[in-house]
Amino acid sequence: MLRTPGEVQRDETVAELRRRLREATSRATELQGRLDALATVTANLYYETSS
Template sequence: MPVSAATATKLREAMARLLAGEPLHTNGALTKENLAREAQVSHATVHRAEEILAEWDAKVARPVLRTPGEVQRDETIADLRKQLREAKAQVTVVQGKLDALATVTANLYAENQSLKKKADGRRRVVALPVQED
């Protein structure tokens, strides 16, 4: 279902403002979401306006350029995410070892308790020979 003439006019005016770098209702990023916000229509309405979307794609089909600061920020974020993944992997390994040690400790404790009970039944007081000097 195509959009009305009034909506098409809103979208074209919004597109012109965004492409000119003079947005009224958005941060100026060249996205379809911002096109909808700038025209003050729904996102679904933008996608029904196929002819206008084709114009948008033809005009905005260039790659988004990032500033050196943005590039450095993105590289830092990627590096930090890598470090986080590695740290999580190390934590998983250490947690596995800790779980294994807890299991061994619990088994040794149970065995020790069992041996103490057995030993209690066999305890006898025996006098040891006294050595005289």
């Protein structure tokens, strides 16, 4: 079944938005891991300096 030009454009737009969402989700996951590591280091340094 043939798609109209409008449907083709819509599908391309949806595909691009999905790609961008995957990238953003991946980046957010990476940054959350870094933030968790930083929080762990900060907590350890605080514990060591307050003892």
